[in-house]
Amino acid sequence: MEAILAAAANIFEPSTLLVLGIGTVVGLFVGALPGLSSTMGVALCIPITFGMDPANALVLLGAIYTSSVFGGSITAILLRTPGTDASIATTFDGYPMAQRGEGAQAIGMALVASLVGGVFSVCVLLFVAPPLSRLALLFGPQEYVYLTIFGMISILGVSGGNPTKAFISAALGLLLATVGFDLFTGYPRLTFGQDELFEGVPLLPALIGIFSVSQAISLCTGEADIGAGNMIKTKGRTLPAWSVIRRCGRTLFKSSLIGSAIGILPGAGTSVAAFISYDEARRRSKTPEAFGKGEIEGVAAPEAANNAVTGGSLVPALTLGIPGNAVTAVFLGGLTIHGLVPGPRLFTDHAEIVYTLILSLFLANLAFAALGLFAAPWVARVVKVPSAVLGPTIIVFSVIGSYALRNSLFDVWLVLGFGVLGYFMERWRIPGAPLVIALVLGPILETNLRRSLQISGGDWMIFFTSPLSYAIMALIVLTLAYPIFARRQQKKREQDAS
Amino acid sequence: MKRDTWIAIAVMAVAAFAAWDVYGLKRGAALFPLLMSSALFLGGAVLFVSSLRTRKAQDEVAQEGSETDEAPKRIWLPLVEVVVLTALFALAMPWIGFYPATFLYLAVFFALRSELSRPAGLAVAVAMTGLIYVIFSLLLAVPTPVGPLAPYL
Amino acid sequence: MHLKSSLAALALAASSLAIFASPSYAEYPEKPVEMIVPYGAGGSTDVLARLVAEYGEKYLGQPMVVVNRPGAGGQIGFAAIASAKPDGYTIGWINSGILTSPIVRPDVTFNIDTFDYVANIVTDPGVLAVAGTSDYASLEDFLAAAKEKTLTVSHEGVGGGDHLAVLQLESEADVEFNLVAFNGDAEAKAALMGGHIDAIEGNVSEQVELVEDGQLKPLVVWDSKRNADLPDTPTGKELGYNIVASSSRGLGGPKGMDEDALSKLRNAMVKVTEDPDFQADLKKLNMPLDVLVGDDYRAFMQEQDEGYKKLWAESPWQ
Structure with a gap:
């Protein structure tokens, strides 16, 4: 407890607050720019922290991490160009809202949801981190298989009008996910002699290509015109009305819970949490058909979830030294530089620094919310920029971002190639989201499936042994059956009424 | 033939090609790609059949609304222009460096495709390039392609 | 900076x-x-x-x-x-x-x-470790058990240094493990501590903290001399295996x-x-x-x- 108090005193040092502010601004930028991921933001700032004292260094990295996840949603909403995979799901309803001129309102909702999710997960980190991290260890490879399948259900929700085409898109994503060095046999697969594909199709160029570059091409050719002739009002209050927040209350809470829980599991990922929450919200909604057409609840769900992952993913990272995703892995690299070796003893040996970090995450959440609130009405005007200017600019940002990830020109061609692919998929009414979701989840599914079979010596019964597996299986069945059940209920009610 | 039929054939071709490429690998390594390419092939086949069955020529028109009739023809030219310009940008980048390439790309693009006047287009291109330089090189210290010709520019 | x-x-x-x-x-x-x-x-x-x-x-x-x-x-x-x-x-x-x-x-x-x-x-020398709660107290125990039943050992991808070290151990000790690939030490450690696998092959620096905390128990260090961070763990050479992996x-x-x-x-x-x-x-x-x-x-x-x-x-x- 005194560690927490000491940490509170630390955090209100002027230098710490300054670092916090800088980190928040940098994070917002990094998240918003297509091509710069949270991972890269944190990685790029690690060298800056060399000269800082450990507490400030952690505050900086933590602030960048939390605010970059929110920053990604801004461009996802306004331009349909998610900065990171965490905000793919935000585009589903955020962009239609922006097209209707409600960009600022969508950002407002994203802001409230991010704040709720972020603060919720920090509380989780603060109060129940050690016992939860033990629970996460119960997840073996076979449970990850089920979890990934659970995540894939969300593809159903974003399939658009034509299930066959959505299936093709998802299968293509899964096929692309198998490209690269096979961990289990050491063979390169489907690389066609390209060393750059040895580690698989890099996710970010694929994601940016399919979402951002394809959108930019449509802007350039004049097909997509955000803001329909620039006539749209972008005025109006940013923050959602209290009644709207109340309506989304359940979704906000549930998504925060899902986000924190998924964040704690090493190897699941931020976008998985966002997809599951989005799907969950859509399924439980009274008006599921409004989702994908600019339903504000469809912005709230993934936003609460992806920010809830931030705190959650730090639970196993700090307590066990096991990073939950790529960002926290880099984050841990930053920790060790300052002599803070993550692990069970971090909370006892360096309690003050750890609590400074946790409290600073609280403040970082408040800081990006305040900044976002201030900036939203201004940023929302980006839709008034002529498409012919916006389009090439997005392409330039995407190109430099993709290049910078690996200093590789190959990735530049990859992002442009995926851009053209995404453009034609859009024109041919093949939804792009299933491809990207499958590309994210495919490697997790394959490695864990084959790992389970390796552990069991090829015996498929390993998938039917643990109670935890049964629990997730039951969840999957329930989720799939719910719409049928709900429809029958509704019919019955209608019959009763008539 | 209808567009969906062509798409279906292309999808099946991609699936078959991928399956052929991994077929020789050890079973463990080939299992997943084979499963996935079969799934892709199946999807293509279903699309093929369904595209043949909907004999009505208007199916795509119905899907896309009224624009379909003439829009694609109008869209091809700008599309080719955009793709070619962007490809030139990517080709030039390793030679003349990222920032000069960015400036040229934006300037040419604005001149050809936007309603901005020449001077305004140039000004916006300069401002954008400068902004990108400040963000990526100065603030974030992201490495960019420099190019052997850059020193002469 | x-x-x-x-x-x-x-x-x-x-x-x-x-x-x-x-x-x-x-x-x-x-x-x-x-x-x-x-x-x-x-x-x-x-x-x-x-x-x-x-x-x-x-x-x-x-x-x-x-x-x-x-x-x-x-x-x-x-x-x-x-x-x-x-x-x-x-x-x-x-x-x-x-x-x-x-x-x-x-x-x-x-x-x-x-x-x-x-x-x-x-x-960074290689090390073979089991969970802190495991019954195996030494490499001998572990190898003896491996002759009785199949034990799963993690490595970080076929052809990597740690994979080759386990292969060398298999050939020198005449045992066969069930080898399972992981994407890095973090996932492998999580699987070991959760009881999903029996042992992990990794590097000393990745394990020291968890060893000190009692979560992991190192069996052998693949080095020619004892490691300063794990002074109580015998080297492969001491135990009669001519394996150096790092x-x-x-x-x-x-x-x-x-x-x-x-x-x-x-x-x-x-x-x-x-x-x-x-x-x-x-x-x-x-x-x-x-x-x-x-x-x-x-x-x-x-x-x-x-x-x-x-x-x-x-x-x-x-």
Whole structure:
């Protein structure tokens, strides 16, 4: 407890607050720019922290991490160009809202949801981190298989009008996910002699290509015109009305819970949490058909979830030294530089620094919310920029971002190639989201499936042994059956009424 | 033939090609790609059949609304222009460096495709390039392609 | 620091201009030295590289600029180092991957002979560990049990140093494990602590903290001498297995490097590694300093190369 108090005193040092502010601004930028991921933001700032004292260094990295996840949603909403995979799901309803001129309102909702999710997960980190991290260890490879399948259900929700085409898109994503060095046999697969594909199709160029570059091409050719002739009002209050927040209350809470829980599991990922929450919200909604057409609840769900992952993913990272995703892995690299070796003893040996970090995450959440609130009405005007200017600019940002990830020109061609692919998929009414979701989840599914079979010596019964597996299986069945059940209920009610 | 039929054939071709490429690998390594390419092939086949069955020529028109009739023809030219310009940008980048390439790309693009006047287009291109330089090189210290010709520019 | 590195980049650009303008006979190094890291930013090699770059500037007299060239398990970066201009202005981080890759893929453009060796900096010995709650108290217990039933042991991908170490153990102890691949030590440790597998093969620095906490129990360290961080764990040689496995990281450059540049780089690295502040920083990172300069480094790589080639001849791992 005194560690927490000491940490509170630390955090209100002027230098710490300054670092916090800088980190928040940098994070917002990094998240918003297509091509710069949270991972890269944190990685790029690690060298800056060399000269800082450990507490400030952690505050900086933590602030960048939390605010970059929110920053990604801004461009996802306004331009349909998610900065990171965490905000793919935000585009589903955020962009239609922006097209209707409600960009600022969508950002407002994203802001409230991010704040709720972020603060919720920090509380989780603060109060129940050690016992939860033990629970996460119960997840073996076979449970990850089920979890990934659970995540894939969300593809159903974003399939658009034509299930066959959505299936093709998802299968293509899964096929692309198998490209690269096979961990289990050491063979390169489907690389066609390209060393750059040895580690698989890099996710970010694929994601940016399919979402951002394809959108930019449509802007350039004049097909997509955000803001329909620039006539749209972008005025109006940013923050959602209290009644709207109340309506989304359940979704906000549930998504925060899902986000924190998924964040704690090493190897699941931020976008998985966002997809599951989005799907969950859509399924439980009274008006599921409004989702994908600019339903504000469809912005709230993934936003609460992806920010809830931030705190959650730090639970196993700090307590066990096991990073939950790529960002926290880099984050841990930053920790060790300052002599803070993550692990069970971090909370006892360096309690003050750890609590400074946790409290600073609280403040970082408040800081990006305040900044976002201030900036939203201004940023929302980006839709008034002529498409012919916006389009090439997005392409330039995407190109430099993709290049910078690996200093590789190959990735530049990859992002442009995926851009053209995404453009034609859009024109041919093949939804792009299933491809990207499958590309994210495919490697997790394959490695864990084959790992389970390796552990069991090829015996498929390993998938039917643990109670935890049964629990997730039951969840999957329930989720799939719910719409049928709900429809029958509704019919019955209608019959009763008539 | 209808567009969906062509798409279906292309999808099946991609699936078959991928399956052929991994077929020789050890079973463990080939299992997943084979499963996935079969799934892709199946999807293509279903699309093929369904595209043949909907004999009505208007199916795509119905899907896309009224624009379909003439829009694609109008869209091809700008599309080719955009793709070619962007490809030139990517080709030039390793030679003349990222920032000069960015400036040229934006300037040419604005001149050809936007309603901005020449001077305004140039000004916006300069401002954008400068902004990108400040963000990526100065603030974030992201490495960019420099190019052997850059020193002469 | 950022400002510094951008300034360094500017200086790099400016000096390349100067070269075009007039041939100069100034002494090496007259411009910043590029240091290729074949892995992504934030990884352990990257962290080490940035630390060495920071101290290296002091002793080399020019900034050292870290350039990440990840991909293909390091192969893209290795190839870039091997094919760089041998003027001493491009060097990079190498490891046993420069030895194993050419064995498996004869078409790669590098091998042990395409590099000049500056200095090895860090060697992180391999270690086989079980969960803290496990019944196996020693390697003998573990191997005896492995003869009775199938035990699962993790490694981090076919053909990696840790995978090869387990293969060597299998062949020397005449046992067969069920080998399971993981994407890195984090997932493998989680699986071990959750009771999903029986043992993990990894490196000392990744395990020290969890060992001290009692979560992990190291059975054997694959080194020729006892490890300072795990003084109670026997080495493979003590237990009668002639296996040395480690993950080493050092600096190399393209073959045929300028003599003057090479010796200045070697001197600078010796001075860096003798700097007490550097040693203290390295200690914080749990990275064991292991300095081998020039020919010693080459000999060390040669020895490993022969071991891998022998293993490949006897039982190819793919």
